[in-house]
Every structure is written in C-alpha cells, then in structure tokens.
Amino acid sequence: MKILLVGNPNVGKSAIFSHLTGVSVTTSNYPGTTVQYTKGYLTYGGSKYEVIDVPGIYQLDPEAEAEKVATEMIKVGDVLVNVVDSTNLERNLNLTFQLMDYGKPMVLVLNMWDDAKHKGIEIDAGKLEELLKIPVITTNGLTGEGINVLPEKCINALPVRWLKLSASRRWETIGSIVAEVQNLSHRHHTFIERLQDLSIHPFFGPSAAIILLYIAFKLIITAGEFLTEYSTGLFEAVYTPFILWLSRLLDGHELAHSLFIGELSGGQIDYEGAMGVITTGVFVALGIVLPYIFLFYIVFGFLEDLGYLPRVAIILDRLLHKIGLHGYSVIPMLLACGCNVPGVLAIRNLETRRERFITAVITCTTIPCMAQTSLIVKTVGARGGIYVALTFATLLSVWAILGMFLKETVKGNTPTLLLEVPPYRVPNVKLQLKKLWMRIKCFLKEAIPYVLGGIFLINLLHVSGFIARLGKLFSPVVKGILGLPEETVAALIIGTVRKDAAIALLEPIGLNSMQMVTAAVVLTLYFPCVATFTVLLKELGVMDTARAVVIMLAATFAAGGGLNLIGHIYSPGAIIVTELVLVAIFSIVIPSVLRPKTVEGADEYFTQ
Amino acid sequence: MINVVGHLPVLDAFFFRNELKMTISFNAKGYKNMQKRRLQLVMMKNSQSGIVVAMNGGAGMRSRLEALGIRVGAEIQKKSALSGLGPVIVSVGNTEIAVGYGMASRIFVEVDEQ
Numbered sequence: 001m002k003i004l005l006v007g008n009p010n011v012g013k014s015a016i017f018s019h020l021t022g023v024s025v026t027t028s029n030y031p032g033t034t035v036q037y038t039k040g041y042l043t044y045g046g047s048k049y050e051v052i053d054v055p056g057i058y059q060l061d062p063e064a065e066a067e068k069v070a071t072e073m074i075k076v077g078d079v080l081v082n083v084v085d086s087t088n089l090e091r092n093l094n095l096t097f098q099l100m101d102y103g104k105p106m107v108l109v110l111n112m113w114d115d116a117k118h119k120g121i122e123i124d125a126g127k128l129e130e131l132l133k134i135p136v137i138t139t140n141g142l143t144g145e146g147i148n149v150l151p152e153k154c155i156n157a158l159p160v161r162w163l164k165l166s167a168s169r170r171w172e173t174i175g176s177i178v179a180e181v182q183n184l185s186h187r188h189h190t191f192i193e194r195l196q197d198l199s200i201h202p203f204f205g206p207s208a209a210i211i212l213l214y215i216a217f218k219l220i221i222t223a224g225e226f227l228t229e230y231s232t233g234l235f236e237a238v239y240t241p242f243i244l245w246l247s248r249l250l251d252g253h254e255l256a257h258s259l260f261i262g263e264l265s266g267g268q269i270d271y272e273g274a275m276g277v278i279t280t281g282v283f284v285a286l287g288i289v290l291p292y293i294f295l296f297y298i299v300f301g302f303l304e305d306l307g308y309l310p311r312v313a314i315i316l317d318r319l320l321h322k323i324g325l326h327g328y329s330v331i332p333m334l335l336a337c338g339c340n341v342p343g344v345l346a347i348r349n350l351e352t353r354r355e356r357f358i359t360a361v362i363t364c365t366t367i368p369c370m371a372q373t374s375l376i377v378k379t380v381g382a383r384g385g386i387y388v389a390l391t392f393a394t395l396l397s398v399w400a401i402l403g404m405f406l407k408e409t410v411k412g413n414t415p416t417l418l419l420e421v422p423p424y425r426v427p428n429v430k431l432q433l434k435k436l437w438m439r440i441k442c443f444l445k446e447a448i449p450y451v452l453g454g455i456f457l458i459n460l461l462h463v464s465g466f467i468a469r470l471g472k473l474f475s476p477v478v479k480g481i482l483g484l485p486e487e488t489v490a491a492l493i494i495g496t497v498r499k500d501a502a503i504a505l506l507e508p509i510g511l512n513s514m515q516m517v518t519a520a521v522v523l524t525l526y527f528p529c530v531a532t533f534t535v536l537l538k539e540l541g542v543m544d545t546a547r548a549v550v551i552m553l554a555a556t557f558a559a560g561g562g563l564n565l566i567g568h569i570y571s572p573g574a575i576i577v578t579e580l581v582l583v584a585i586f587s588i589v590i591p592s593v594l595r596p597k598t599v600e601g602a603d604e605y606f607t608q
Numbered sequence: 609m610i611n612v613v614g615h616l617p618v619l620d621a622f623f624f625r626n627e628l629k630m631t632i633s634f635n636a637k638g639y640k641n642m643q644k645r646r647l648q649l650v651m652m653k654n655s656q657s658g659i660v661v662a663m664n665g666g667a668g669m670r671s672r673l674e675a676l677g678i679r680v681g682a683e684i685q686k687k688s689a690l691s692g693l694g695p696v697i698v699s700v701g702n703t704e705i706a707v708g709y710g711m712a713s714r715i716f717v718e719v720d721e722q
Contacts, residue, residue, distance in 0.1 A: 058672075058675035058676060059671060059672075059674075059675040061671055061675075087702045088677075088701060088702050088703050090677065090701055091675075091676065091677040091700075091701060091703060094674075094675060094677075095675075119702070121702070167671075167674070171674075171679065196704070197687065197688065200687065200688045200690075200697050200706075201688055202688060202689065202690055202691050202694075205688075205690070206690070310706070313706075314690065314694075314695050314697065314706045315690065317690070317694060317695045317706075317708065318690065318692060318693060318694045326708060327695065327706070415708075416707070416708025416709070416710040416711040417695050417706055417707070417708035417711075418672060418673070418676065418705070418706070418707055418708065418711060419705065419706045420676060420703055420704070420705055420706075421697065421703075421704040421705065421706055423704070
C-alpha cells in the first residue's frame with residue numbers, strides 16, 4: 001500500500017515523513033525544499049507500508065516541474081495524507097478539496113498546531129472532521145507530537161465521497177466551513193513579526209541583506225582560516241608519523257610510493273605539494289574542504305530554517321530580472337555555493353524552460369562550490385587577499401555579463417515573481433545538528449572517493465607520461481590563449497572529476513600570482529564536475545546541456561584570455577575596476593545590440 | 609504557461625487607467641464621508657487594506673493567484689514594496705505573499721478613503 005504525503009509547499013510534509021519512516025530528509029523554512037519525491041517505509045501492526053514524500057503543490061494544475069511530479073504521483077497513491085498548515089486553513093483547504101475529487105482514502109493532518117495556537121487561531125478539529133467526512137488529526141511536525149496516531153488513521157481511512165465543485169463554489173464552501181470551525185482571537189504584534197516587516201522594508205531590507213550576507217561570508221572565511229590552521233597542526237602531529245612509517249615501508253617500491261605518498265622533502269611532508277593519494281588527497285578533503293563545508297552549512301542551515309532565503313529572493317528580484325531571471329532563482333544559486341548538485345536540482349521549482357536553462361547555466365558556470373572556494377581561499381589567498389578578490393570579482397563579472405547575454409538570446413519568458421513568504425521561525429537546534437550531520441555525511445561519502453580516485457588517476461597518467469603528451473597537444477590553447485604552463489592540463493583533467501582536487505594540483509606547478517588567478521577562474525568556469533554534469537544532463541536534456549557546455553567554454557576563453565592579456569600590464573586592483581567598467585558597458589551594449597527593435601516598450605513593463 | 613507578454617493585458621491596463629481615476633462615492637449610512645476607490649495594488653500605500661475587485665490576466669495567472677488565496681473578494685493588505693519596479697508584499701489571510709510588479713499592477717483593489 002502506498003501512502004502519499006501531499007500538501008501546500010512549506011507545511012512540514014518532510015518533517016512528518018522523517019518521523020513516520022525514520023528516513024532523514026532535508027527540511028527547511030522555504031517553499032520548495034523538496035523537489036524530488038522521497039520514498040520510505042513504515043512498519044505498523046506487522047505489515048510494511050510505502051510512504052512517499054511528495055513535493056509541495058498549491059493546486060492540481062501543474063506548471064512547475066515539481067508540481068508535475070506531484071500530480072503524477074497522486075494518481076498512483078492508495079492513501080492520501082493531506083498535510084495542512086493550521087495557520088493557513090482556508091488556503092490549504094483549496095488543495096484538500098481538489099484532492100477529494102480523486103475519491104481516494106484521505107486523512108487530513110493539521111500540522112503546525114502549536115504555531116496556530118500561538119497565533120491565536122483556534123480550530124475545532126472534531127467539527128472539521130464531521131463536515132469534511134474525512135479523519136482529521138492535529139500534529140506538530142518539529143517535535144513529532146500527534147504523529148503516532150497517523151498510521152492507524154491511514155489504514156482505516158475510507159474512500160472519499162464528495163461532489164465535484166466548480167472553483168467558485170469551492171471557495172464558497174471553504175469559506176463557510178472555515179467560518180464554522182475557526183476562531184481567531186486578536187493579539188499584539190510579536191517581536192518576530194516586527195523583524196519580518198523590517199526585513200522586507202524598502203530601505204532596511206536591502207541594507208540588512210547586504211550586511212547579513214557579508215557577515216555570513218566573512219564568518220565562514222575567517223573561521224575557516226582558523227580551522228584549517230588548526231587541522232594542519234593536527235595532521236602534522238598525528239598523521240605525519242604514520243605517513244613516514246608507511247614511506248619507509250614502501251621503500252624500494254618506487255611506483256607505489258609516488259602514487260600514494262608522493263614526494264617527501266627531507267623527512268617532512270608538504271601536504272599540499274606532495275601529490276600522493278593518502279597525503280595530499282586525504283589532507284585536501286579532510287584538512288581544508290571539510291572545515292569550510294562544516295562552517296558553510298552551519299550558517300546556511302540557520303538562514304534556511306529561519307526563513308530568510310525567500311526574503312533574499314524578494315530583495316534581489318529586480319537585480320535578477322536584469323539577467324532574465326526572477327528572485328526565486330537566488331535559492332538554487334545560494335544552494336550551489338555549498339554544492340552545485342542541490343543547486344541544479346532546485347531549478348525544478350522554476351516554471352519556464354528559459355528560467356531553468358539560464359539559472360542552470362549561470363550556476364554551473366560561475367558559482368564555485370564551497371569545496372572549491374575553500375581551496376581558492378587557501379591557495380590563491382597565499383599570494384595575497386587582493387588575488388582572491390580578483391578571482392571572485394572576475395567570476396561575478398562573468399555572472400553578470402553571461403546573464404545579460406542569456407536574457408537577450410534565450411527564447412521564452414520569465415514570469416513575474418509570485419512567492420509565499422514564510423514567517424520567521426526560530427531554528428530548532430536538534431534539527432539543525434541533524435541536518436548538518438546529514439550534509440557532512442553526504443560530503444564524506446560523495447567527495448572523498450572522487451578526490452582520492454582523481455588524484456590516483458592523475459598520478460597514474462603522470463607516471464605513464466600521458467599527461468606530458470596531452471600537455472603538448474593542448475599547449476596552443478592552454479599556453480597560447482590562457483597563458484598557463486602545460487602542466488596545468490593535469491588540473492584541467494582532474495577538474496572534470498573534482499574541482500577542489502584540481503585547484504590543489506596547481507600549488508606544485510609553480511605559477512605566478514596572476515596565472516594562479518587565471519587558473520582558478522578557468523577551473524571554475526570551463527566545465528562542471530562529474531556529479532554536477534550528471535544532474536545537469538538529467539535536468540536539461542542532451543541538447544541544452546550541449547549548449548551549456550559551449551557557453552561555458554566560450555566564457556572560459558573570454559575570461560581566461562582576458563586575464564592573460566591584461567594581467568601582465570595592470571595591477572590586480574586595476575583589473576577589478578576594469579571588470580566593473582566592462583559590466584557597466586555590457587549592460588548598455590548587450591540590450592541595444594541583441595534586443596529585437598520591434599517589441600513595444602510596454603511589454604518590458606509587464607514582464608518585469 | 610501564463611501569458612504575461614500577451615497584448616491583451618497591456619491594452620487592459622491602458623483602458624483601466626480611466627477607471628483608476630474614477631472614484632465611486634458611497635453614501636450609505638455611517639459612511640457619509642467615506643469614499644470607495646479602486647486602484648492598482650501597486651498604487652496602495654503600505655499597510656493599507658482593501659478588497660480585491662479584479663484581476664486582469666490570463667486564466668493561468670488567476671489560478672496561480674487564487675491558489676495562494678488572492679482572489680476577487682478577498683481582503684488584502686499591502687505590507688511593503690521594494691523601490692522602483694520591485695515586488696509588492698501583501699498579506700492575505702495569514703500568509704504573506706510577494707507579488708512581482710507586473711502582476712501586482714494588474715490586481716485591482718477597492719479601498720476606503722476619507
């Protein structure tokens with residue numbers, strides 16, 4: 001028997017799913033967290049039931065990809081568990097009535113029961129059950145209160161018998177039902193509500209967003225530097241003796257030694273330069289990337305559960321319209337700052353092909369994941385902070401110019417923003433820790449094999465002389481256009497597997513500071529890592545992925561070539577200024593050259 | 609898919625401009641000095657409330673708005689709006705919803721004005 005959890009976005013279906021099945025899934029406080037359906041099993045009374053967490057929907061008229069998935073799922077379900085946000089009964093019941101048209105057994109779950117009480121909303125659940133003729137239970141998804149009676153209700157639920165209503169009749173019926181069961185008591189504005197109003201204030205909202213995002217970024221970088229320093233010390237104290245012992249053991253086995261341990265400089269290990277699988281490989285993954293991933297997801301998890309992300313979307317809506325997107329695209333992009341894979345998956349929440357394509361391309365091309373960012377900060381940062389600034393300024397310029405270009409060239413339209421803004425909720429510490437652990441576990445499981453395997457592969461290619469030959473072959477491109485030495489080809493190959501390992505490979509090559517920046521930029525832009533590429537292919541299809549790859553390569557040569565060209569002449573600071581000027585120029589040139597002249601000006605007004 | 613770029617809505621808004629200026633005096637008991645005025649959602653003042661009277665858009669836009677609770681007859685309050693052509697944030701029932709400028713300019717609200 002299949003039990004489906006269906007409901008509006010951000011009502012807590014995933015939290016209930018976790019409690020029912022014991023399967024951990026990401027929960028957060030913004031609409032559209034779940035984009036794929038998740039399956040789990042519930043054992044009750046000796047039998048096993050399949051439980052499916054369906055992405056949230058407002059209605060059964062699918063437009064967004066996520067809604068399409070949900071509608072298909074409902075058709076195959078045996079029991080529908082309609083999860084409802086008690087603080088929004090009227091709107092949620094609209095979907096309930098549409099679900100009742102399927103005539104399947106149904107259970108209504110009034111979730112966020114506590115929230116409703118705090119907000120002075122009283123609902124007579126017994127009366128609602130009587131009126132709708134389906135079982136109604138009250139729960140609190142965060143704590144799990146009330147969920148224990150759900151399995152029994154599901155199994156005993158009977159098929160719904162209800163007359164199909166027209167849309168207007170539906171709202172009328174809902175109105176009269178709500179009037180009968182719901183009782184509102186007046187209450188004063190709380191502190192959190194004041195904060196909510198302030199964060200969308202025309203002036204304070206954007207200022208607060210800039211300050212908050214700056215603090216978040218600064219916090220991650222500063223604490224990250226501290227943690228990596230600490231982890232380096234730890235590695236030297238604990239891991240070095242083990243490696244030295246292993247090195248003595250492998251004495252005489254040249255090949256194995258250079259593959260796994262790499263070069264030792266006089267009894268000491270340079271973890272970033274040794275290039276062995278268990279020296280540099282392990283150190284990059286655990287010593288550098290892990291601390292940053294840890295910090296990023298602490299900060300991000302907090303903002304996510306607080307409910308700040310939709311507000312960022314609102315504030316950036318205008319800016320993102322300039323590159324053919326609307327505010328909601330900021331959520332995939334912010335997710336991608338952690339890891340590009342969930343970023344690309346989140347494009348399903350966008351409605352049109354055009355939005356999905358632009359967001360996916362921009363995200364995969366210009367946004368480095370946290371693993372990569374941490375290595376950029378570490379290796380490029382060793383040459384001076386201005387070079388890190390130059391790297392990110394270049395990526396940001398490419399982001400803006402590429403976006404403006406895609407806006408004018410990709411067909412289709414970008415609909416207006418329409419987004420439910422969830423109330424702020426104080427993040428639950430236990431849930432936060434659980435989510436953090438889930439994400440770190442995912443990183444350890446997914447990343448480490450690729451980092452170690454990638455370095456192993458590249459060492460093997462090195463030893464066999466294949467890299468040298470490939471370096472010669474691509475020399476005109478790498479050396480000629482990008483101004484990088486032939487050895488960089490090794491990093492470019494590994495970059496298709498793991499970006500962090502690729503940047504780690506740059507260290508022993510001996511690049512000058514400007515080449516370092518160019519290489520870091522090129523490694524970000526040229527191609528997504530294999531994990532991202534796989535989801536990109538799945539989400540966009542073969543043709544659009546091919547287009548995306550062409551765009552990425554073009555961006556790489558433009559940015560890398562440009563840096564190579566003016567890198568010798570200008571100082572890093574001057575280049576940053578040049579890039580900003582270029583963005584400004586392109587923002588005028590691109591629309592005037594590419595925009596079809598015949599379109600009335602009024603249209604622009606309405607698509608904004 | 610919603611037709612946001614279609615020609616019809618553009619014309620609609622053009623004709624509605626006259627209606628915007630039109631105010632309906634309302635002389636029921638107790639409302640002697642009150643006037644009902646119809647205006648675009650984007651023209652409302654912050655924290656002003658009103659009743660939605662018309663939504664000028666395709667069926668797609670309508671059903672999307674309705675599913676979120678914004679429908680003709682619903683009470684709506686404008687919470688805030690970002691400057692320029694930025695989105696408008698409204699509250700309907702217990703939900704806050706951000707509506708892009710283009711869509712918000714096609715929602716018409718009747719408000720009381722002294």
